[in-house]
Amino acid sequence: MGLTCKSCKRKAILDIYNIVKANPNQMLVALAGNPNTGKSTIFNELTGLKQHTGNWPGKTVTNARGYFKNKDKEFILVDLPGTYSLFPNSVEEEVARDFICFGNPDVTVIVVDATCLERNLNLVLQILEITDNAILCVNLLDEAKRKKIQVDLDRLSVELGIPVVGTIARDKKGLKNLKDAIYDVCVKKIIPQPKKITYPKEIEDELQKLIPMITPLITNKINPRWIALRMLDGDIKILERISQNSYCKGACNHG
Amino acid sequence: MEEIYIPLNKVNVGQTCIIKELKVTGKQRRRLLDLGFIKDTQVKVIRKSPLGDPTAYLIRKSLVALRKEEASNVLVEIISD
Numbered sequence: 001m002g003l004t005c006k007s008c009k010r011k012a013i014l015d016i017y018n019i020v021k022a023n024p025n026q027m028l029v030a031l032a033g034n035p036n037t038g039k040s041t042i043f044n045e046l047t048g049l050k051q052h053t054g055n056w057p058g059k060t061v062t063n064a065r066g067y068f069k070n071k072d073k074e075f076i077l078v079d080l081p082g083t084y085s086l087f088p089n090s091v092e093e094e095v096a097r098d099f100i101c102f103g104n105p106d107v108t109v110i111v112v113d114a115t116c117l118e119r120n121l122n123l124v125l126q127i128l129e130i131t132d133n134a135i136l137c138v139n140l141l142d143e144a145k146r147k148k149i150q151v152d153l154d155r156l157s158v159e160l161g162i163p164v165v166g167t168i169a170r171d172k173k174g175l176k177n178l179k180d181a182i183y184d185v186c187v188k189k190i191i192p193q194p195k196k197i198t199y200p201k202e203i204e205d206e207l208q209k210l211i212p213m214i215t216p217l218i219t220n221k222i223n224p225r226w227i228a229l230r231m232l233d234g235d236i237k238i239l240e241r242i243s244q245n246s247y248c249k250g251a252c253n254h255g
Numbered sequence: 256m257e258e259i260y261i262p263l264n265k266v267n268v269g270q271t272c273i274i275k276e277l278k279v280t281g282k283q284r285r286r287l288l289d290l291g292f293i294k295d296t297q298v299k300v301i302r303k304s305p306l307g308d309p310t311a312y313l314i315r316k317s318l319v320a321l322r323k324e325e326a327s328n329v330l331v332e333i334i335s336d
Contacts, residue, residue, distance in 0.1 A: 084289050084290060085285070085286070085289035087282070087285050087286070087289065089282075089286055115316065116315065116316040116317040118291070118315045118316065119290075119291050119315050119316070119317050122289060122291070
């Protein structure tokens with residue numbers, strides 16, 4: 001389905017915040033990643049739904065939602081549109097960015113394409129600047145094998161400091177491991193400790209000044225370091241979105 | 256030693272080059288960096304679309320299409336034909 005009036009921008013964004021957990025046993029899981037890495041395939045396999053999949057980027061324009069159970073927990077899975085970066089260039093990318101930033105998922109699963117990891121890892125690092133609770137899902141391992149690419153998953157996990165799961169979603173391989181990893185992070189059996197990027201001294205000095213000023217102004221859901229970085233970037237839009245977001249909380253009821 | 260770099264849109268199909276400089280700043284620069292257009296990265300020109308724009312580039316094992324205006328901001332040095 002393409003962009004319809006309803007799936008566009010404001011309405012879609014309001015819709016995102018409407019996710020309400022029915023009980024504390026429910027966990028919110030976001031599926032993020034570059035375009036065309038198989039997020040929707042993983043979504044379908046985990047939830048048993050038939051969300052439209054296709055081998056072209058830009059297919060998922062708003063977020064789709066589904067449920068699955070693992071052990072004693074129920075998970076709400078949100079399939080986000082693919083994005084190359086958290087600095088959005090289109091409405092779809094904005095939707096994905098806003099959900100990761102403000103949707104406050106219990107865990108974010110970052111799906112990457114094993115055949116071009118190098119490009120995919122850019123987004124991974126950007127997401128890890130916002131949230132610690134992330135799992136890396138290296139998908140399309142069959143394609144990589146065909147192209148004679150070997151991925152050292154253990155090494156990747158050590159380097160990034162987060163759990164890494166290899167999958168071939170099309171053949172339903174590795175999905176049990178992925179479910180278990182999601183469970184383990186949600187119940188805090190595994191606490192991911194991503195390696196943080198340290199910036200040059202000038203930037204770090206400014207960050208140290210900004211962070212104590214920002215922290216009291218925002219809810220603890222949003223990472224103050226990340227906001228400080230965006231302020232140094234001169235990203236005014238994100239600041240607008242943050243104030244909109246707090247406004248949004250009250251306004252969503254009739255949305 | 257002074258070298259003269261050429262804009263990426265002037266590189267012919269089949270040629271390989273190395274990125275030397277990005278002429279843009281702000282959002283556009285960020286976008287190019289996100290797509291992998293970083294200094295010292297190798298780029299191969301794969302093909303041009305029928306009307307000559309956009310052009311497909313192979314960069315970091317993935318294929319990216321850039322418009323002429325975008326590619327003209329990437330300065331490169333040709334290393335092979």
